[in-house]
Amino acid sequence: MSARQRIAKALGAATVGALALGLTACGGGDSGGDDGLTTVGFVAVGPEGAWREANETNIQDTFTEDAGYELKYAPATNLDQKSQIDAFTSFVDEGVDVILLSATEATGWEDSLKRAQEAEIPVILLDRGIEPDDTDLYVTRIAPDNIEVSTAVADWAVAAFPEGANYFVLEGPAGVSVVNERNEGFDAVAGAQASLVKVGAQTANWSTEEAKSVVETVLKSNDNDLQFIFAQNDEMGLGAVQAVQEAGLVPGTDVKIATIDGTRNALESLAAGELSFVAEYNPLFGETALEVVEKVLDGEDVESSIVVPSATFDSPEAAETALPDRKF
Numbered sequence: 219m220s221a222r223q224r225i226a227k228a229l230g231a232a233t234v235g236a237l238a239l240g241l242t243a244c245g246g247g248d249s250g251g252d253d254g255l256t257t258v259g260f261v262a263v264g265p266e267g268a269w270r271e272a273n274e275t276n277i278q279d280t281f282t283e284d285a286g287y288e289l290k291y292a293p294a295t296n297l298d299q300k301s302q303i304d305a306f307t308s309f310v311d312e313g314v315d316v317i318l319l320s321a322t323e324a325t326g327w328e329d330s331l332k333r334a335q336e337a338e339i340p341v342i343l344l345d346r347g348i349e350p351d352d353t354d355l356y357v358t359r360i361a362p363d364n365i366e367v368s369t370a371v372a373d374w375a376v377a378a379f380p381e382g383a384n385y386f387v388l389e390g391p392a393g394v395s396v397v398n399e400r401n402e403g404f405d406a407v408a409g410a411q412a413s414l415v416k417v418g419a420q421t422a423n424w425s426t427e428e429a430k431s432v433v434e435t436v437l438k439s440n441d442n443d444l445q446f447i448f449a450q451n452d453e454m455g456l457g458a459v460q461a462v463q464e465a466g467l468v469p470g471t472d473v474k475i476a477t478i479d480g481t482r483n484a485l486e487s488l489a490a491g492e493l494s495f496v497a498e499y500n501p502l503f504g505e506t507a508l509e510v511v512e513k514v515l516d517g518e519d520v521e522s523s524i525v526v527p528s529a530t531f532d533s534p535e536a537a538e539t540a541l542p543d544r545k546f
C-alpha cells in the first residue's frame with residue numbers, strides 16, 4: 219500500500235475521491251504504489267566523516283524494501299547546496315511519498331520546501347536544522363539536541379578548570395545549523411565564567427588535517443599558553459591532539475580537548491588519555507525516523523522537534539566501558 223493509499227485510508231473512504239482528485243491536481247505524480255513500496259527521497263550530505271557515514275548508513279539500512287520502502291539516496295556533490303536543491307526538486311517532480319533532508323546549509327530552502335508543500339509531500343529534517351525554523355514548511359526535525367550537547371561540554375569545562383583557562387574553539391563550517399547551535403549552547407555557560415578566556419575560534423571544516431594546522435598556529439601565536447580546546451566534532455579534536463603532541467605538549471595534561479560526536483576513534487583517544495571529554499551526538503536514529511515517517515504518512519500528528527538521546531564520556535574508564543559495544 220503506497221503512502222497516498224495509506225493517507226486515503228486514514229482519512230476514510232468518504233474523502234478518498236476528493237483526496238485523489240486533490241493529489242492529482244497538485245501535479246505530484248505518485249511514484250509509490252505499483253510495487254506497494256513507499257518512496258522516500260533522501261537528500262543527504264554524503265561523505266563528510268565518521269559521524270555522517272554512520273548516520274547515512276543507518277538510514278539506508280533502516281528504510282529497506284523488506285520494511286516496505288524504496289529509499290532514493292541523493293548525497294550532495296562536494297557538500298554543495300545547489301546539488302541538494304536539484305535532488306530535492308527532482309524528488310518533488312517525481313512525486314516521492316516523503317522527503318528526508320540533511321541540509322548542508324541552514325538557509326536557502328524556502329522555495330524548495332514550498333514546492334514540496336504544494337505537492338503535498340511531507341519533509342522531515344534529519345540532524346541539520348534550517349532557518350527560519352518557525353515554519354510549517356517541514357513536519358519535524360529529528361536530531362540530538364545541539365544546545366544540550368554543547369552545554370554538557372561547557373559544564374565539563376567549568377568543572378575541569380576551577381582556576382580558569384585560555385581556550386580555543388574549532389568550529390564546523392560557517393552557515394551550518396549545528397555550528398550555530400553548538401556555539402550558542404557552549405557560550406551560554408562558558409561565556410558566563412570570567413575565568414574561562416576565549417583566545418579565539420576558527421572553522422576547521424570538520425577536518426582532522428585542517429584542525430591540526432589551525433591549532434599549530436594558535437599554539438605558536440599564544441606561546442603554548444592554551445589549556446583547553448573545544449572541537450565541535452571528533453575529527454577536529456583528533457587533529458588538535460596531533461598538534462598538541464607535535465608542539466611537545468601532553469594532550470589531556472597540558473591541554474585538555476573536548477569533542478562532540480562520540481565516534482569510535484574519539485572514544486579510543488579518550489581511553490588513551492589524549493581527549494578529555496567526548497559528548498555523543500547520536501547518529502543512529504534510523505528507527506526513530508521510520509516510526510515518524512509511518513506516523514506522518516498515516517496522517518498522525520508528530521512533535522515539531524524529536525530529540526535523539528545522547529550520552530557523555532568524561533574518563534578513559536567510561537570510554538573503555540563503551541567501546542566493546544560501540545556501533546559507530
Ligand code: AHR
Nearest residue numbers: 266267269345396424451
Ligand atoms: O551535523 C552533525 C555534524 O556533521 C557532526 O557533528 C559532524 O561530525 C558532521 O560532519
